[in-house]
Amino acid sequence: MSLRKTVLVLAVFAMIAAACGGGTAETTTTAGQATTTVTSGQLIVGVSWNNYNEERWAKWDEPAIKAALDAAGAKYISTDAGSSADKQLNDVDNLISQGANALIILAQDGTAILPAVQSAIDQGIPVIAYDRLIEDPDALYITFDNVGVGKLMAQVIYGLVPTGVYAVIKGNQADANADFLREGFTQVIGDAVTSGDITICCETYTDNWDPAKAQTEMEQFLTQENNKIDAVLSENDGMATGVVAALEAQGLAGQIPVSGQDGDQTALNRIALGTQSVSVWKDARELGKAAGEAAVQLAQGKALKDVSGVVQFASPGGNDLTSILLTPIAITKDNLNVVVDAGWIDQATLCQGVASGTVDVCP
């Protein structure tokens, strides 16, 4: 009996909460519309996150966007699609009805979002494709040059191992970035592969960029090649975690150069320890800043072509996209001070377990 009562109480609570939630949403919406109509002076920039559940967005991107908007006196509103491409379509409408003058969209699915993007642009609201490609020539694409990221990784590894056997661990097959990165690898080592100086023994995509899966893959590659692998091009730091664990089990960690990107704290620690050679760091704050500033310019009515810093980018879908492509930095053991100075990682975390005197940053 008492249990039934508890459930009843919970149900009532849930209903009240739902009613309140709906209520608040309504008030903000009306408030938002009121601001646009009454004080047309303040610009509103709406950001649609695809999945706020990743450390990066909350910690680095969002504050940078907010800061850029604050500096221009614009207002920040946002929604989170929770990894659902469907929900993101509604989110975009929602942001528009809240009075957004410009949209920044981190697309869950660059194709599924197209109708929403087109309808926003038809309503005169400019759209910025944030970090992930949206194949719409009317949207502004802001990202780090992913082919460039691949090139940077490959350059460091190629510098260390100009001849030998390479293994390539690629990311999720459905993610266009996996192929951009691979394209960057090809630009650097392609000739050496053709001439036979470099042999690619093993290459695979990895579902969801899963580190545990990358570990199994690396174990299988080492088995297949009887450990005769001289370098590993891993497309991000998470998978490099798995690769290094597999190398560790064979006593090869630190002897075989491994690449990565994202500037993960554990990866930077591995660079200090010498078990990873490079992590290409894309300073998310630069990206957020660029997007915030561009959004303000667009909301003020500037045309895509007139936004500062734009270039033309030929997309894989055959479109000529107006883009801002930022340049990433390759972090190796020689320039670890960059990430420390930027406040990206503290010295204690970076230097955990590092013997003194091996790298300059760690005393």
Add this chain to the structure above:
Amino acid sequence: MSVTETTPPVTPQSAEGPQRSSFRNILRVAEIDSRLLGMLGALAIIWIVFHILSGGTFLTARNLWNLSVQTAVVAIMATGMVMVIVSRNIDLSVGSMLGMLGMTMAVVQTEVLPKWLGLGHWAIFPLTLIFGLVLGALVGGLQGVAVAYVRVPSFIVTLGGYLVWRGAAWALSRGRTIAPMDRTFQLLGGGSRGAIGETWTWIVAAVLCLGIIFLMWNARRQRIKFGFRLRPKWAEIGIGVISCAAVLGTVFVLNRYYLPENLAKRYAIEHGIAYPPGGLQIPLGLANPVLIVLGVAMVMTFVATRRKFGRYVFAIGGNPEAAELGGINTRRTLVKTFVLMGILVAIAAAVSIGRLNAATSGLGTLSELYVIAAAVIGGTSLLGGIGTIPGAVLGALVTQSLQSGMVLMGIESAYQQIVIGIVLVIAVAIDSVFRKRATT
């Protein structure tokens, strides 16, 4: 329809197909589980096909050693999933729970305990593990109570758990990767330090052999005591010899995997031995995760077949109303199955983070599907009441063999998923066809 009436007498049947039915007779008289035998056969075929297709790398000591470690995490959870499914429930939350428990244990051992004890303190390993096991039991228990007492279908409860625990894993770390693990904790995951060496491996094998012989002898003694029908002597001896040979053979193969060259050189330097030109061959022996699987499988088999709790679970799965009317406290039993599942997930999580030497918030994503697939391929019926622990472990080995084999062959992950999906359905289809034939 009475079975005795419709079953034809033995003689006409054997006249129809003397050879096949005599083989069946042998199996029946020797009381060999034909399903298990079928699965071993399937596994053998898979291995041989991969060995040929991969140009002779699959059936090497090194690959089989890898395979044994790669199977461990799913196998541990699959033993618990058998009990959950047998009781006519399901647990969709194990992958997320693995992520949450793994992340919690990682945070506890790298950030919480070192504050009190200092980094590298010996007590970090046991305290973290105990904490993880208790938390696993609590989380499992919570879901169990919702299923058994609040009567929310387990599908819904664990679907909720699937979201809740994955979210909790992320919230704990804010998406960070936590690494490296405690030095001792890493040993749980295997790796070159986390194996027991040649001698101990042989000792384990010998103990297993003696155990098998003792159990068979004991069973025979009990049957004599109660006047039950005995297996023929040839069957007893045959099964004993074959099982022992299988154990010793496996150990022989696994012991052929030696310490990797680089580590062997390091070992030689540390121990002041001159490194011989032919290489130093130090067998690694069974890896710790495999040892854990063996232990878990034995305990779970004992619990499932010899303890009241296990019998109750099967009784509930066979007919819940009858079980309840028969005086079984079905609710408490169900809660216990979920508690057990939670503990097993915690063990699997410890192995998983030890092996990767890191915890990521995506740890264990999709593994609920592989765990359920392993249980089902291993002969657990989703209708409840039927399932075996060794079957589930074998099921895990089959799925992992397919995955690892396909990586060796360089098959893209999309096609790997297609193959595993098809195998899952075919395995269940074959099973249901055979079952139907067995009952008619």
